[in-house]
Amino acid sequence: MRLYSMPSSGNSYKLRLLLAFLGREVEMVDVEAGSAALASAKAEGRLPFGKAPVLELPDGRLLPESNAILCWLGEGTRFVPADPLEQAEMLGWMFWEQNSHEGVIAVRAALRCYPHRRAEATPDRMAALLEAGHGLLAIMERRLAGRDWLVGAGPSLADICLYAYTHSAGSRGGFEMERFPHVRDWLDRVAALPGYKGLHD
Known part of the structure; x- marks a missing residue:
């Protein structure tokens, strides 16, 4: 492949x-x-x-x-829950990632980090993205309160999917990650999984 x-x-x-x-x-x-x-x-x-x-x-x-x-x-790996309802919940988080999360968290990071996008980073737009992003991170914070993973008892594709842009939301997107301790603990759990590689590894 x-x-x-x-x-x-x-x-x-x-x-x-x-x-x-x-x-x-x-x-x-x-x-x-x-x-x-x-x-x-x-x-x-x-x-x-x-x-x-x-x-x-x-x-x-x-x-x-x-x-x-x-x-x-x-498909067929430990990252897809066996329970059909948990599979559907996993997909729900993955759809949410693309429909809501990525269009705010990733876009604000892109406007800050890619030179060819900087002209789009007007103060009003960056402020709106910051507020919206904190709202999205708060949804994850509430979900991860009292649980280790987004769905079920172990890591799933939903965790991998949402980790990708959330782990750099502070460094690249300028979001205030100290406001979301459950999200930060979850990021640490993903990074501790065997075989983990970082964005630039």
């Missing part, structure tokens, strides 16, 4: 993290924003939706969208 991965992106990182936890190897193609490799992958039709990540299967089929790839790679 070949993974077209944007090294600085949380959406790509969540896949690299799951692969590390599973001890699985793939050929990695780095397609960082603005790189010649990204332009080439687009020109060759390797990115069906025009963005990374994309998993290329041995038969040449292309699977886009980070959470779809997570589900495909995670």
Whole structure:
């Protein structure tokens, strides 16, 4: 398999993290924003939706969208609960990550960290994203009060999915993570799992 991965992106990182936890190897193609490799992958039709990540299967089929790839790679592993209701809860958190969390937490980080996005970082927009992001982190804080993982008794794809952008929400996004002790403890638990690799590992 070949993974077209944007090294600085949380959406790509969540896949690299799951692969590390599973001890699985793939050929990695780095397609960082603005790189010649990204332009080439687009020109060759390797990115069906025009963005990374994309998993290329041995038969040449292309699977886009980070959470779809997570589900495909995670099928039959310890990161997918056996209970159907817990599976549905896991998917609920993954849908929420893409529909709500990523569009605020990741976007504020991108506006701060990517030079080509800085013109979009107006004071009003950054303030609105900060307030909205703290509200989203508060939802996670309430969920993680009195429990170790987002769903069930062990880590699931939901934890891997939401870890990707949450773990850098303070350093890259400027969010006040000291306000969310249960989230910070959960981040530490994910990072302590065997096989863990960081964003830049």
